[in-house]
Amino acid sequence: MNNSNELTVALLMDDLEAAREVSQVFRLVGVIPHLFQNLEEFWKGVMDGSSSFALVDVKAMNQGNLLFKDHPMIRSGKISTAFWYTEATQALTYSTFDIPNLGLVRKGVSLKGQIKTVLRLFNEQNKLRTENKNLKIESERFDRQIDQLIERVEQDKQINAYHEKLIKLEEQIDSLKKCADFNTAVETLADGWEDVKEFASFELSSTGQKLVSPKLGGKKFREIPSLWLGKTCARGIEFFAQNMASQVTLDLMGGDIMALSVRGIYENPDRLVFFKVKNDEFMNMFAWDSLERALSGLHLYFEQRDRGESLRADGVISPWDLLGKLDDYLFGVNPAEAARGNNNKEKLALIDIDFGDLVETVRRYKTVRFQWPNFYRDFFAKLKQTKLNNFTVTAMGVSHIGLLVDHDGLDGTLKTLQAFAGRFPYWKYFEDVDLVLGQSLKPKVKMVPLSSIGYLNQIDQAKLETSVLEKAAAKVKVNDQKNEVVIPAQSRPWRSAPSQDM
Incomplete structure (x- = not known):
């Protein structure tokens, strides 16, 4: 493939004498033309793009089904063209009018001057082509820069959009501390x-x-x-x-x-x-x-x-002190306390948290360790983070915890405590969490009358109910064992895992 800025000449003419005269002129500028005597030879010879300029005899512009103007290199403008004619073939120059060209060269007139003019036009055309090519390269470079800039702007928009999402999430995370x-x-x-x-x-x-x-x-x-x-x-x-x-x-x-x-x-x-x-x-x-x-x-x-937020000493009282407070509500403050100014004017309410189901589950799984201190500490530390932040705790044994709370807003306090107790992760404190993960271990939360005897009776009643349920379950288990049908090992369709005494 020839460089389009370098002059390489193809001659299409069957007049060898005229071709020799034209070649001599081109040799003066250091160019040796390549001669084709018919259109078919020319058609094949310049297809590789080896020629940048062609001087064509107007008599040779068609041959059989071939037309000079239809040649791919001519149609694409990759070969610049001028036409050769004589006085006898001047009438054929009309066929050149629809083909872009650098002019006509006539035999019998000064060839040097005519060819010099054609070559000047060729050089100007090449200069324009080079400028256009450079402009196209520059334009493509600018287009790429613009595309990159647009892409960068879109990326910045995306980054900003995701950054805004992150900011909103971080703001939401800050609010989740509640x-x-x-x-x-x-x-x-x-x-x-x-x-x-x-x-x-x-x-x-x-x-x-x-x-x-x-x-x-x-x-x-x-x-x-x-x-x-x-x-x-x-x-x-x-x-x-x-x-x-x-x-x-x-x-x-x-x-x-x-x-x-x-x-x-x-x-x-x-x-x-x-x-x-x-x-x-x-x-x-x-x-x-x-x-x-x-x-x-x-x-x-x-x-x-x-x-x-672990329980402080001032947030915990002994069972004896709690029962004494309850008696103060029932019988009134004793005279000595009243004389010291302890009139017990607070309006309080008592709520019992019954962990009976949890304790029974711990007993049932004898070989699985339960984190007693961690559970007690975490349960009430997290409880203090709810709206229920003013209460006094009394452990009436591991199964029952009494809470003294303000009487004002009691309905809301009870709902808050029930909701908290229902969501607390009790399973977390068992060594083998899979054993209890799906079980309901939440405690019973209910109001208790402000009476020491009434509270003790309620605890005893809960223990009695639990005892009755345990005996009923044990009786069912014994009956099931009596009615069990033993299948010989060789005839069993499946094999069960070894049972463990939990």
């Missing part, structure tokens, strides 16, 4: 997050040997089975456990899942939260690392808050 705990906060966040389809969560069990998916509510929560780790994670969820949780969650929830490590005081995370999003763009564009830091901060807030 929630009862971290799990409730994440549930609330996910339910109101339109870009998230599902979410799941893992945390370590109290022994550090199992990853547990808390049993949350919410329309987007996805419960994942607990995972035995095979070793103890004493300082957060170790890397192998993170991989295990990620693989199981991916298998159950599918793709487009982002795993966030929620960290506390250890280098390893305390929790793992998985969000399944609606599209790949959101997955790739959203600032997940910023959200991860925000959730870690929220987690630390709840940890510090609950740790600082």
